[in-house]
Each structure stands twice: as structure tokens, then as C-alpha cells.
Amino acid sequence: MVDLVKLIINGKEVEAPVGSTILQAAEMAGVEIPRLCYDKDLSPLGACRLCVVEVKGNRLLPAACVTPVYQGMEVDTDSPAVVEARKTILELLIANHPLDCLTCEKAGACKLQDYCYRYGVKESPFAGEKHDYAIDDSNPFIVRDLNKCILCGACVRACEELTGADNLSYLNRGFHRKATTAGDVDYIDSDCVFCGQCVAVCPTGALTEKSMVGQGRRWDIERVRTTCPFCGTGCNFDLAVKDGKVIGVLSNPDAPVNQRSLCVKGRFGWDFIYNENRLTTPLIKKNGQFEPASWDEAFSLIAERFKEIKEKYGPDSFAALSSARCTNEENFLVSKFSRAVMGTNNVDHCART
Amino acid sequence: MTNPISDIDNEVELMFLIGTNPTEAHPIIGYKMRQAARRGAKLVVCDPRHIDLVDEADYWLRLKPGTDIPLLNGLMHIIIKEGLEDKKFIEERTENYEELKAIVETYTPDRVSELTGISVDDLYAVARLYATTDKAMIFYTLGITEHICGTRNVMSCANLAMLTGHLGRPGAGVCPQRGQNNVQGACDMGALPNVYAGYQAVGVDAVREKHEKAWGVSLPSKVGLKIPEMFAAAHEGKVKAMYILGENPVLTDPDANHIRGALEKLEFLVVHELFLSETAAYADVILPAASFAECDGTFTNTERRVQRVRKAIEPIPGQANWQTICQMFNVMGYPVSYNSPKEIWDEMASLTPSMAGINYERIEKENSLQWPCPSLDHPGTPVLHVGKFTRGLGLFQPSEHIPPGEMPDDEYPFLLSTGRILQHYNVTTPYSKGISSIWDKEMSELNPVDAEKLGVVTGDQVKVTSRRGEAITQIKVTDRVLPGVIWMSFHYTATPTNALTSHHLDPITGTGEYKVCAVKLEKV
Structure with a gap:
């Protein structure tokens, strides 16, 4: 038997296993707490601070994704102070973000965009320097635009904790901090195995599938879940279909064998179906x-x-x-x-x- | 696999890998193994090649190619000598133990060390570790099966697991990772010369009568030909006509020139394919095939998990493969009227006890199901052999060392071994523009010692010649391979590796000895 603790979330008494975080306890109780760096398949980081909540008796706002629950804890996930803090965090994040949602590939599937919409954050009062990183377009599979990176570290953790390729890490400090390859080289010149797990977990437009660039807005894409046609592992994924044409592969977290992980073949090798040498008549x-x-x-x-x-x-x-x-x-x-x-x-x- | 892939995530304490390179050939399984090792599970890698997982391993047993049986016998020898065998399991669940004991008796650590090249200390350490770890799983793939003694290699893996009671429970088992997306399913569906779907033997009267009744025809009881026998029979003029669906034996089967000769002799060949492959070139009629994205159906993965394949786009050739095959039935005067793949599955399941509980509705609802699943209320079977083996008692089938059919000599001094690379999947991925734009040519691995002798550096070309054929390849100089070995993949038309590979076959399965043959190298 797992020991349970009782706590109060938004005025409602709930139970959660000992050792749960506030975020997990809230999820079990059906309360969604906004988050950017938290990912259930990755180790908790507590970096983005968007999941801050108010805890009675705590004069700071702790991050829900890394704060364990305790007996009698009283949590408010949506208090005025919390909302104010989240707005400020979003304003800080977009202070150094291109805000080119009009043409961004991730529009409609971008968590930063979703949360700015939810909290009415249109622009940032914090004017300052913006990054001007060159876009890494060096390989046929992944477009990397670090100007859109919010340093949630999901790509770094996915590379290490899902694939184990350990190809990504953090470089520099402060404003110049970036999540990148060893030696800050392009993906093609790095030890990247092109599994694309980094793309699957990226919450913004920093990492996107190259095949989908300009092919359709995310909300117009039909997703058809299927099984990979390569090795015998039996990974599942969604084929992204637009106007009767496959334009990419997207991870499906419900996949029984692989969850969101795929390899270079499954995620990026599907385009053999449109090779011009396909036979079309007997x-x-x-x-x-x-x-x-x-x-x-x-x-x-x-x-x-x-x-x-x-x-x-x-x-x-x-x-x-x-x-x-x-x-x-x-x-x-x-x-x-x-x-x-x-x-x-x-x-x-x-x-x- | 006797056990599910998720045991690597949730259960395993020791992974014993022999003849498998999962981070390249089964990447997601390989990634899970790497994470398990980093979480603290022990990892033993038995491989002549420095595969990626060696870097995560507690022990790397760098055996000489083709010495798997001596290695496994040697481990069992130590386990028995030290009294680490599972006496209760042997007593209650197995038979023929005495013969195993007698054969492995002669595989002393010194002798095994001599045969395999592995140190006596490592043999002891790994034998003790495997025998004394409660949740230990054996993983293998074609590094075990693609040998003249492939069947005996597999049996030796099973012997090791039975000897130590590592079967029939979570976190244990013998887990071959099947190669192709649906090689498990193709076997399960009876695309084999000796069985109908669900491994029901064609020679058993009741089984045949059941199918005769369902299909309304009388059916042959004689076991059919295996692939190598088909091509041999074509050479002899006994097989005159063939239908080949989605296979390219000219590029993928060993001793390609022999296959080409057989195809040439056929009076009529129908090839049902996505592309005008090397094999399709020999066809009289080519039927264009639909890809996985254009078809409904199911695949069954390496852990017997049946999952849906869903049509995402209209078939590029205008019709799905099942429709094309149905039309062949119809024009041959055997009308069929399936409206969808679901109806084909239902017919199969009605004839196949081990699949009877699986249908499209359940897969939709439950995501996937692992057979055996004999009834609609059965949850499926993640772990095989719980409490009892399929045949009753587990039979120890020990084997003596069987050296490869062809070993290097003065004329052909290098040992050629073959396999897959991460970026390619047999002969389909070269048609992916993205993949082939980066990985566009064979880069065969050669040890720096040999490279220096030959005067080649990475990127240089060499001609590889065996007694059966030749191929030109680029060289990658690396100590991933031992001196005296060249390692090649078989994905590229420009470097037809299987023109070189051995004509030796496992006598029981007919599997080619892709892992060992003798070649010579010349700089070009």
C-alpha cells in the first residue's frame, strides 16, 4: 500500500501518495497547473517557474513541479499572486522571443503561445537585447531556431534520459545561456543520432520537423495513428496528414512500446512513400x-x-x-x-x- | 520474445546481450537498455564488435566470431561446477539435463578461453553474475541465428536460461528481437511452408480438415519448400512460377548470384513491389504495391503485440495490397469477397486458437494485445512459459562447438561479418531522400592495423572478393572491429554485400551464414 497524505488544493480536500509533487497531486485531482519545463517522461527541473503556486504559510511561490506535498498542505493554484507571477514570467520569456507567431511552424501547438493567450500577455514591458542566433538548417530532418528557445531544457533531458545520446547540454551563463550541442556546432556536425526526441518534447518553435515547414498549420493537420514499418520493435506514431498527403511523423504519447521515442528511420524515413520511383501501374x-x-x-x-x-x-x-x-x-x-x-x-x- | 519490452523499463536487473546491436537495429529497445543500465541494471555485451552499448556495459565479452556455443557452454560449465544452477527449476520444469551436463563438462574455462578469446576471469564473473541475478534477461538477434549453427546457438541460449530458472516470470526470459516490422506476424499468419496461422502444422489431419472445411477445397499435407529450397528447386527446374510480395532476395539473401540464376530460370514471375527492385527486374509481371501509409491492417511486433496499421492516404497505385491479392484469388477462379482487412483478420482468428480473442474492436479499445489470446475475455499474454512450457517440459538440447562453414585462409585472409546500421532499414530507407542524402554509401569498418597494411584511410575504396562474388566499398577505419575482420552493411545497391556472403546455411532453418565468411581486400 502506498501511504497517502491529505492536502487541500483550491479549497478542495484531495489525497496523493507520499512523495508526490504538488503538480502531480493537482493532476490527480483534475487541476491543471500551467507548465513549460515539466514533462512527465523527464526528470523534474523547476526551471521555467510557470507552475508556481501559493502555499499557505510559505511567503514564496514554490514551483509545483519540484515541491513535494505534505499532510495538511493548503495550495492555491490560481490565486491573484500566482496569476500575477505567471504573467510576469511570460513577459520575461517573451521579452527575448521573436513573436513571429504569424509564420511560426509551431503556432497552434506552442505552449508559450497557449499560455500567453490564457493570461492575456501580448507584449513584454521588458525591453532589452534579443538573441540573433543563426538558424541551424544543416540537416534534412530538424530545424533548430534557438531564438525561440525558452531554456526549458526538455531537449537536453530527452537526449540524455530517453535516448542516452548525451548530445545536448547547456553552454554559457545568463543571457548567453543556450541549450546546444557539444562545441555548439550544427546538428549535422555533432554526434546527433537524429532520433528527434528533442523535437517531440520542445514546447515552442525552437525545434521543428523540417518536412512540415510551410506544409500546413497545426490545427489543419489530421493525425493518423499507425505502427512503424521498419524494425520489429513495433513503435507507434501519428502520420501527420494534410490534404491527403503525409507531411511528417509526430510522436503519440499513448504508444504502448515507445511512448514518444522514435529513431531516425521511424521519425524521418517515411518519405520513401513519395519517392518518384514508386511504381504506380502494373x-x-x-x-x-x-x-x-x-x-x-x-x-x-x-x-x-x-x-x-x-x-x-x-x-x-x-x-x-x-x-x-x-x-x-x-x-x-x-x-x-x-x-x-x-x-x-x-x-x-x-x-x- | 518470451517477455515484454516493458520489462526493460520496469523489471530487469541484468541484461545479457549476445549477437545483438540494439541501439542500431532496434533503437528504441537499445535506448531503453541504455537507460536501464544507467539506472543500475547490470549489462553484459557479448559481441566481437565494439557496439555502442559496450560503453554502458559491466562486461564486454569480445568473443571471436562464430564461438557462441563454446561461450554459452563455458558459462554453463562454471554455473554447474559452482552449484549455481536452479535445481528446483531443472527438476520440475525440464528434461534431458544429464545430456547437457555431460556436454558442457568438457567446456572448461581454459578451453573456452582458448576458443573464444575471452579471459577466464570474465567467464567466471559473468557466469556467476547471470546465475545469481534474480531478474536476468537474455537478448539476441541475428548475431546468434545467422550462423551455420544458428539453431544450436538459439538452443544454447535457451539452455542457459533454463539451467538457471530464468524463464516464465517478469524480468527474465529469452528475448530474440525480431528483425522486420512484421516478421513475427508473417510467421504467425502461416506464411511458412509447414504451418497454417498460429503454428498449426499442415501435416496434422484435424488442422488441415478444419481449413479445408473453411476454405472449401482439399489442401496439401506435404510440407512445402523453404526459401533457399525454392531457389534451389527453381535452379533444378522444379519450381516454374513464383509470386514475390515485398521482398528483394537479390539484395538481401546470401549468395546473390545463385538467387539471380534461379529467378532467370523461372517460366513466370510475378513481383508485387513498391519499387522496381533488383528482384522485380526479373519479373514477367510487376504489380505496384501500396505502402504502410496506404493500407489498413495489423503488424505484430517482436513481443507478440498485435497493433493497428491505419490508412492515412489513398493508395498511390490505386488499390491496397489486400485488394490486389484478392483479385488474384478471383481471376484464378476462387472468388473471395472480403470488404476490408478486418474481415480477413476475423477469418484468420476464427481458424487460429491462439489469436481467437483478438479483433479490431479490442485493439481499438485496448491499444494493442499480445498473443496467445485464446478468448475474447482473455487479457493477452505478456510473459510466456509461466508455470509450464508449450511442450510441457523444457527440453535441454545441448550442442558441441560447430565452427563456421568458411573461415579465412591464405587466399581469402579476412573475415567478413555483416549487419544493419542505425540509419538504414534493409533496402527501403535508401528511397528516403532525407536519409539517403546523408548516409548515401556503404562505409565498411576495418581495423586501423589492417588499414595501414592495405594503405587505406577512411573514405578510400577497396574491392572485396569472396569465392562467390565481389563488391566495391568505401572504408571506415575504426577499432570497432577486430584486426582481420571487415564489417559491412547490406543496404546499398552500389555495394551488394550479399554477392559476397556465404552459401553455408543452417541445416535446420536454411538461414544463411551472413555473419561469417572469408574474403580478400584490394585497394582500388
């Missing part, structure tokens, strides 16, 4: 050359020749090679076709080769 070889044919022509020829060969040489003169890349249903059909139609058990696939 082809029949005539005089050593392939010529386009209709489906009907192809099927008639197949029927004629398969029947002829089966008749002449017997059922075992046919063999089918099914596919470990295709679906269960397709494999079942190939097995049934070989056995029930061609009359042979000569059906196999590459399981052993």
Missing part, C-alpha cells in the same frame, strides 16, 4: 522491356500463366514468397492463396534469411 515485360499495363491485363496474364503452369507441372511448381514487411492480413492471404488456390505449401518469407 508492368508487363514484353521483349525484355517493362511496359505499363492495366490491372485487368496484368491479372489476365497472371491467371493464364499460373493456370497453365499448375496444369502442366503440378501445384508444387508454384512457390510464393510473402513479406515480413507487409501486414498480417496480406500475409494470411498469401498463405491462403498458395494453399487453397495453387494447392501447394510452398509459401515462405524471410523469417530465416
Whole structure:
């Protein structure tokens, strides 16, 4: 049995396991506390301070994501002081942010934008220097715009705690602090394995999928959950579809095997489906050359020749090679076709080769 | 896998890896292993190559290629000598223990050290660690199976797990990570010459009669041909016609020239493919295939988890693959009228006891299900062999050392071993523009000692020649490989690695010995 403590959140008595943070206890009680750096799959950091709450008897506003609950604790997640503090935090964050939401890829899926909307933060009273980092466009998969980075550290933690590539860390201090690669080189020149976990956890437009740039606003994208077609791990992800076309892969936290993690192939290798060498019509070889044919022509020829060969040489003169890349249903059909139609058990696939 | 992938997150105390490179071939599993090791789980890596996970390992057993059986026998020898075997498990759950004991008796630490190149101290340490860790999982992939003794290698892994009672409970087990997205499913669906879906043998009358009744035809009882036998039969003129779906054996099967010869001899070949592959070039008719994004259906992963594949876009060739295959039924005079893949699944499940409880509605609701799942109220089976093995008692099948079919000699002095790299997946990813724009050519690994002798540096080209063929490759100089070894991937058309690979096969499975053959290298 897990020991529980009783506390009061927004005037309501709730229970939470010993060792829970205020943020976790609130979530269990159905109270959502705004957060930018907190991510349930990553270690808590307490960096963004947006999750501050008021705790009775505490004259400071503690960060809910790193403050443990205790018996009798009284928490207010939405008091005037809390709201004021969150506004100020957002104003500080956007003081050094491009605010180019009109063209930002992440508009509609940006937490910074969402919270500014919620708290009515339109502009920052804090005028000062802004970063002017060059955009890292060095690789085919990820666009890195550190001008939009809010230093939540989710990318650094994902790189270390999900993938273990340890390719990202913090550099410099103060205004010049940045989350970047060792030696601050472009991704392509770093030890990046291009798993894209950093993109999946980034709450702003700092890290985005290159394939999706200019392809559609986030709210217009249909997400179709499916299973990765590469290795046997069985990762799930969402195909991002716009106007009948796949434009990218997005992580789906409900994926039973992989949660939001993917590898370079699953996240970025899907574009083989639009390779211009895809076959689009049946082809029949005539005089050593392939010529386009209709489906009907192809099927008639197949029927004629398969029947002829089966008749002449017997059922075992046919063999089918099914596919470990295709679906269960397709494999079942190939097995049934070989056995029930061609009359042979000569059906196999590459399981052993 | 006997156990679920999530055991790596939640249960495991020791991961024993042999012949598997998960951070590249099964990256998400590899990433989970790395995190588990960093959380404090022990990690043993048995691999001739310095794979990434070696950097996280407590022990790296850098065995000589093709000496897996001596290594495993040697570990079992020590476990028995030190009385660390699980006597209760052996007594209650297994048979043939005496034969195992007799065979491993001769695999003394000194002899095993000599055969494998691993120090006696490491053998003792790892044997004790594995035997005395409660939750220890064995992981392997093709580094175990792609040998002339692949089946015996697998059995030896199972022997080690049974000897120490590491089966039938969470955090234990023998876990082969299956290679392709649906290699598990293709087996499960009966795309095999000896079984219908769910491993129901074609030779069993009741099974065959059940399918005859369902399908309304009489069915053959004779076991069919395995892939290498199909190509051999094509060479002999016994197989005359083939249908090949989504496979490119010319690039992926060992001894490619033999495959090409077989395809040439066929009277009629139908290839159902996404691209005009090396294999499709031999076809008489090519049917254009739809990709995973264009089809509904299911894949079954390495832990027997059935998950949905969902159609996101309209099929580029105009129809989904299941529709194309159905049309083949129809034109052959066996009409079928499935309206969707769901109906195909339902027919399969109605004939397959181990899948009977899985359907699309449940997958939708429960996210995924792991077979065996015999009834609609069954929750699925994350861990196999709990309390009892499928066959009843676990059978120890010990083996003597079986050296590779071909080893380096004076004429072909290098050992060639092959595998996958992170960025590519067999022969599909080269069609990804993004991936192929960075990883566009084979970079074969060669030890600095050999590179210096040959006078090559990273980026230089060499010609690799075996008794079966040749290929030109670029070299990457690295001590990831031992001296005397060249390691190559097989993803690139320009470097057809499988023109080189061995013609030796595992006699039971027909699996090619991709992991070991002899080659010579010349700078070009």
C-alpha cells in the first residue's frame, strides 16, 4: 500500500501518495497547473517557474513541479499572486522571443503561445537585447531556431534520459545561456543520432520537423495513428496528414512500446512513400522491356500463366514468397492463396534469411 | 520474445546481450537498455564488435566470431561446477539435463578461453553474475541465428536460461528481437511452408480438415519448400512460377548470384513491389504495391503485440495490397469477397486458437494485445512459459562447438561479418531522400592495423572478393572491429554485400551464414 497524505488544493480536500509533487497531486485531482519545463517522461527541473503556486504559510511561490506535498498542505493554484507571477514570467520569456507567431511552424501547438493567450500577455514591458542566433538548417530532418528557445531544457533531458545520446547540454551563463550541442556546432556536425526526441518534447518553435515547414498549420493537420514499418520493435506514431498527403511523423504519447521515442528511420524515413520511383501501374515485360499495363491485363496474364503452369507441372511448381514487411492480413492471404488456390505449401518469407 | 519490452523499463536487473546491436537495429529497445543500465541494471555485451552499448556495459565479452556455443557452454560449465544452477527449476520444469551436463563438462574455462578469446576471469564473473541475478534477461538477434549453427546457438541460449530458472516470470526470459516490422506476424499468419496461422502444422489431419472445411477445397499435407529450397528447386527446374510480395532476395539473401540464376530460370514471375527492385527486374509481371501509409491492417511486433496499421492516404497505385491479392484469388477462379482487412483478420482468428480473442474492436479499445489470446475475455499474454512450457517440459538440447562453414585462409585472409546500421532499414530507407542524402554509401569498418597494411584511410575504396562474388566499398577505419575482420552493411545497391556472403546455411532453418565468411581486400 502506498501511504497517502491529505492536502487541500483550491479549497478542495484531495489525497496523493507520499512523495508526490504538488503538480502531480493537482493532476490527480483534475487541476491543471500551467507548465513549460515539466514533462512527465523527464526528470523534474523547476526551471521555467510557470507552475508556481501559493502555499499557505510559505511567503514564496514554490514551483509545483519540484515541491513535494505534505499532510495538511493548503495550495492555491490560481490565486491573484500566482496569476500575477505567471504573467510576469511570460513577459520575461517573451521579452527575448521573436513573436513571429504569424509564420511560426509551431503556432497552434506552442505552449508559450497557449499560455500567453490564457493570461492575456501580448507584449513584454521588458525591453532589452534579443538573441540573433543563426538558424541551424544543416540537416534534412530538424530545424533548430534557438531564438525561440525558452531554456526549458526538455531537449537536453530527452537526449540524455530517453535516448542516452548525451548530445545536448547547456553552454554559457545568463543571457548567453543556450541549450546546444557539444562545441555548439550544427546538428549535422555533432554526434546527433537524429532520433528527434528533442523535437517531440520542445514546447515552442525552437525545434521543428523540417518536412512540415510551410506544409500546413497545426490545427489543419489530421493525425493518423499507425505502427512503424521498419524494425520489429513495433513503435507507434501519428502520420501527420494534410490534404491527403503525409507531411511528417509526430510522436503519440499513448504508444504502448515507445511512448514518444522514435529513431531516425521511424521519425524521418517515411518519405520513401513519395519517392518518384514508386511504381504506380502494373508492368508487363514484353521483349525484355517493362511496359505499363492495366490491372485487368496484368491479372489476365497472371491467371493464364499460373493456370497453365499448375496444369502442366503440378501445384508444387508454384512457390510464393510473402513479406515480413507487409501486414498480417496480406500475409494470411498469401498463405491462403498458395494453399487453397495453387494447392501447394510452398509459401515462405524471410523469417530465416 | 518470451517477455515484454516493458520489462526493460520496469523489471530487469541484468541484461545479457549476445549477437545483438540494439541501439542500431532496434533503437528504441537499445535506448531503453541504455537507460536501464544507467539506472543500475547490470549489462553484459557479448559481441566481437565494439557496439555502442559496450560503453554502458559491466562486461564486454569480445568473443571471436562464430564461438557462441563454446561461450554459452563455458558459462554453463562454471554455473554447474559452482552449484549455481536452479535445481528446483531443472527438476520440475525440464528434461534431458544429464545430456547437457555431460556436454558442457568438457567446456572448461581454459578451453573456452582458448576458443573464444575471452579471459577466464570474465567467464567466471559473468557466469556467476547471470546465475545469481534474480531478474536476468537474455537478448539476441541475428548475431546468434545467422550462423551455420544458428539453431544450436538459439538452443544454447535457451539452455542457459533454463539451467538457471530464468524463464516464465517478469524480468527474465529469452528475448530474440525480431528483425522486420512484421516478421513475427508473417510467421504467425502461416506464411511458412509447414504451418497454417498460429503454428498449426499442415501435416496434422484435424488442422488441415478444419481449413479445408473453411476454405472449401482439399489442401496439401506435404510440407512445402523453404526459401533457399525454392531457389534451389527453381535452379533444378522444379519450381516454374513464383509470386514475390515485398521482398528483394537479390539484395538481401546470401549468395546473390545463385538467387539471380534461379529467378532467370523461372517460366513466370510475378513481383508485387513498391519499387522496381533488383528482384522485380526479373519479373514477367510487376504489380505496384501500396505502402504502410496506404493500407489498413495489423503488424505484430517482436513481443507478440498485435497493433493497428491505419490508412492515412489513398493508395498511390490505386488499390491496397489486400485488394490486389484478392483479385488474384478471383481471376484464378476462387472468388473471395472480403470488404476490408478486418474481415480477413476475423477469418484468420476464427481458424487460429491462439489469436481467437483478438479483433479490431479490442485493439481499438485496448491499444494493442499480445498473443496467445485464446478468448475474447482473455487479457493477452505478456510473459510466456509461466508455470509450464508449450511442450510441457523444457527440453535441454545441448550442442558441441560447430565452427563456421568458411573461415579465412591464405587466399581469402579476412573475415567478413555483416549487419544493419542505425540509419538504414534493409533496402527501403535508401528511397528516403532525407536519409539517403546523408548516409548515401556503404562505409565498411576495418581495423586501423589492417588499414595501414592495405594503405587505406577512411573514405578510400577497396574491392572485396569472396569465392562467390565481389563488391566495391568505401572504408571506415575504426577499432570497432577486430584486426582481420571487415564489417559491412547490406543496404546499398552500389555495394551488394550479399554477392559476397556465404552459401553455408543452417541445416535446420536454411538461414544463411551472413555473419561469417572469408574474403580478400584490394585497394582500388
